[in-house]
Amino acid sequence: MRLISIFFLSLAFPLLLISRTISVGESKLFSKLQLAFDAANDGDSIIVFGGFYVEGNLILKKSVHLIGKNLPVVDGQKKYEILSVKANHVIIEGFRFQNSGFSSMTDPGAIKVYNSKFVTVRNNVLDDNFFGVYLQYCKNCVIENNTIKAYGIEEQQIGNGIHCWKSDSLYISGNTISGHRDGIYFEFVTNSLIEKNNSDSNIRYGLHFMFSNNDDYIENTFRNNGAGVAVMFTKHVKMINNIFEENWGDAAYGLLLKDISDSFITGNSFNNNTSGIYMEGVNRAIVENNSFASNGWGMKIQANCMDNTITSNNFINNTFDISTNGTLVLNTFSGNYWDKYEGYDLNRDNIGDVPYHPLSIFSVIVENNPPAMLLFRSFMVTLLDRSEKMIPSITPDNFVDNSPLMHSLSL
Amino acid sequence: MNRITKFVVINIIRNRIVLIYTILLALLSWSVFSLEDNSSKGMLTLLNVILLNVPLVSIMFSTIYIYNSSEFIELLLSQPIQRWRIWLSLFSGLAISLTIAFLVGAGIPILVYSPDKLGFMMVSVGILVSVVFVAISMFASILTRDKAKGIGISIMTWLFFALLFDGIILFLMFQFSDYPIEKLMVGVTAFNPIDLSRILILLHLDVSAMMGYTGAIFKDFFGTDLGLILTFLLLILWIAIPFWISLIKFNRKDL
Numbered sequence: 001m002r003l004i005s006i007f008f009l010s011l012a013f014p015l016l017l018i019s020r021t022i023s024v025g026e027s028k029l030f031s032k033l034q035l036a037f038d039a040a041n042d043g044d045s046i047i048v049f050g051g052f053y054v055e056g057n058l059i060l061k062k063s064v065h066l067i068g069k070n071l072p073v074v075d076g077q078k079k080y081e082i083l084s085v086k087a088n089h090v091i092i093e094g095f096r097f098q099n100s101g102f103s104s105m106t107d108p109g110a111i112k113v114y115n116s117k118f119v120t121v122r123n124n125v126l127d128d129n130f131f132g133v134y135l136q137y138c139k140n141c142v143i144e145n146n147t148i149k150a151y152g153i154e155e156q157q158i159g160n161g162i163h164c165w166k167s168d169s170l171y172i173s174g175n176t177i178s179g180h181r182d183g184i185y186f187e188f189v190t191n192s193l194i195e196k197n198n199s200d201s202n203i204r205y206g207l208h209f210m211f212s213n214n215d216d217y218i219e220n221t222f223r224n225n226g227a228g229v230a231v232m233f234t235k236h237v238k239m240i241n242n243i244f245e246e247n248w249g250d251a252a253y254g255l256l257l258k259d260i261s262d263s264f265i266t267g268n269s270f271n272n273n274t275s276g277i278y279m280e281g282v283n284r285a286i287v288e289n290n291s292f293a294s295n296g297w298g299m300k301i302q303a304n305c306m307d308n309t310i311t312s313n314n315f316i317n318n319t320f321d322i323s324t325n326g327t328l329v330l331n332t333f334s335g336n337y338w339d340k341y342e343g344y345d346l347n348r349d350n351i352g353d354v355p356y357h358p359l360s361i362f363s364v365i366v367e368n369n370p371p372a373m374l375l376f377r378s379f380m381v382t383l384l385d386r387s388e389k390m391i392p393s394i395t396p397d398n399f400v401d402n403s404p405l406m407h408s409l410s411l
Numbered sequence: 412m413n414r415i416t417k418f419v420v421i422n423i424i425r426n427r428i429v430l431i432y433t434i435l436l437a438l439l440s441w442s443v444f445s446l447e448d449n450s451s452k453g454m455l456t457l458l459n460v461i462l463l464n465v466p467l468v469s470i471m472f473s474t475i476y477i478y479n480s481s482e483f484i485e486l487l488l489s490q491p492i493q494r495w496r497i498w499l500s501l502f503s504g505l506a507i508s509l510t511i512a513f514l515v516g517a518g519i520p521i522l523v524y525s526p527d528k529l530g531f532m533m534v535s536v537g538i539l540v541s542v543v544f545v546a547i548s549m550f551a552s553i554l555t556r557d558k559a560k561g562i563g564i565s566i567m568t569w570l571f572f573a574l575l576f577d578g579i580i581l582f583l584m585f586q587f588s589d590y591p592i593e594k595l596m597v598g599v600t601a602f603n604p605i606d607l608s609r610i611l612i613l614l615h616l617d618v619s620a621m622m623g624y625t626g627a628i629f630k631d632f633f634g635t636d637l638g639l640i641l642t643f644l645l646l647i648l649w650i651a652i653p654f655w656i657s658l659i660k661f662n663r664k665d666l
């Protein structure tokens with residue numbers, strides 16, 4: 001057995017020996033990146049020393065390890081896609097890619113990976129590009145610790161920070177993305193993990209998810225994006241420990257869920273958004289251990305949502321905790337903490353003895369008649385709210401939390 | 412300070428009602444802030460106090476005080492003092508004492524627990540509301556000589572601004588909900604000093620909700636510096652106009 005393995009190892013040894021290291025830079029063997037790419041063989045390492053490389057569209061067709069020393073700058077002159085990767089097992093690290101071209105036809109990106117497997121993009125700086133990192137038909141790729149920045153003003157004039165299309169098993173971690181159209185864009189991407197990214201001040205969504213099943217996103221921060229985060233037409237998505245903050249505007253939501261099923265939303269915090277979560281056509285989602293604080297609307301649950309469980313969440317200091325657009329209630333609320341709850345707890349088990357109706361009549365009025373917001377907190381409205389809480393007439397009386405908590409959960 | 416004003420202020424303080432009002436405000440404010448775990452909930456309770464109780468006390472106390480001092484006014488009129496000076500002194504005496512009462516009773520706890528923009532807004536709005544309703548009471552009490560009638564007018568005015576006005580607006584909103592009435596609504600609120608004050612505070616208290624579609628229209632108006640100045644100017648108009656009309660009436664009145 002041992003002999004056999006030694007035999008195979010010795011067969012592999014020559015392969016290791018041929019793998020070379022190629023240096024690119026001033027007074028090095030190659031001064032142009034493209035020449036080095038063409039000269040390299042699969043398995044080589046290319047070390048690029050600091051400098052300024054303007055070579056139009058670079059095309060990489062070899063499985064190489066591309067290392068930038070002292071942050072070499074690769075510039076696309078606002079005309080070209082900067083680096084096109086068309087090989088498996090490529091690692092790109094330590095570069096600064098800037099000024100990619102702009103085109104709505106070809107979608108040029110700073111780094112665009114075509115039909116490849118095991119490509120890693122890490123520790124790069126991407127500045128002022130149309131698309132940042134663009135993956136299409138890729139598998140097992142890693143994008144981590146990149147800083148991606150653009151200065152988009154209009155949605156149509158700028159691409160996405162990290163754009164993934166028809167891919168599988170991606171790992172996207174520790175990136176900082178700002179100023180793009182969508183921070184991270186997923187379409188037809190499955191079995192992927194997005195974690196510890198920071199997506200802020202993008203023009204449209206911090207994270208945009210379409211038709212991407214079985215993905216998880218964990219511990220990301222989405223702040224001050226044009227319209228928050230959107231997850232649409234997807235099933236089996238896990239959203240855990242993310243922070244959604246300061247997404248302000250009428251069509252801005254901390255988290256927009258549309259036609260989602262079997263999702264799991266836990267441990268997230270929604271702070272200072274116009275709407276924390278907006279749910280439309282959502283089925284069988286579990287929303288638990290989240291914190292909703294200082295939002296205009298904690299959750300907007302449209303009447304076409306079904307079998308969702310909202311449990312063990314904190315609702316603190318929101319203008320409205322919940323609103324809905326109909327009278328049909330097919331969702332379950334239990335064991336949440338509502339700071340507007342005014343019941344009592346005689347047996348001291350921390351569960352209020354009086355059920356809580358989180359839907360205030362005024363949130364229904366405002367939903368139907370938005371200008372009525374002007375009357376909010378007037379004595380008239382307070383009276384209306386009080387009487388409705390006693391005897392629900394307009395609001396559905398099965399919209400109720402039967403076990404409201406007396407004290408907030410420590411989340 | 413004018414001697415008549417000084418006399419009015421001292422007289423009011425001796426009266427003890429304003430003193431009790433101050434103590435009640437203070438008790439309420441301190442207890443509200445120490446009971447609630449976050450100060451914004453306390454602010455909400457105090458907002459209701461400012462919008463409901465402060466106007467009520469201001470308008471009722473002032474109306475009754477003016478009726479009760481009719482003999483004092485007649486006495487002053489027999490002296491060589493201009494009529495407008497007497498009326499103005501009476502107004503400033505009432506306004507000063509009620510403002511001090513509000514500042515001591517509610518202003519101090521508000522500024523202690525919430526020394527930010529919201530707190531300052533709350534205090535200034537409270538003072539303005541007090542003075543607005545003193546002015547309105549001057550107007551109400553000059554309308555008729557009958558004390559019961561005058562007090563009735565005051566109560567109805569308070570009820571109208573605090574409750575009925577919003578009810579009518581809500582009704583109209585539903586009747587005209589098919590029309591773009593947002594901008595009109597901004598204009599309509601100018602006719603109610605309590606609504607003006609409420610919206611000023613609402614924009615600070617519910618800033619996230621106010622960023623919604625219609626909220627944005629209101630915020631575009633009330634939230635800007637210009638809107639803020641305009642709203643304060645409107646509140647000052649609410650002081651100036653009722654007082655001015657009452658002054659004209661007082662000047663011509665055969666007492």
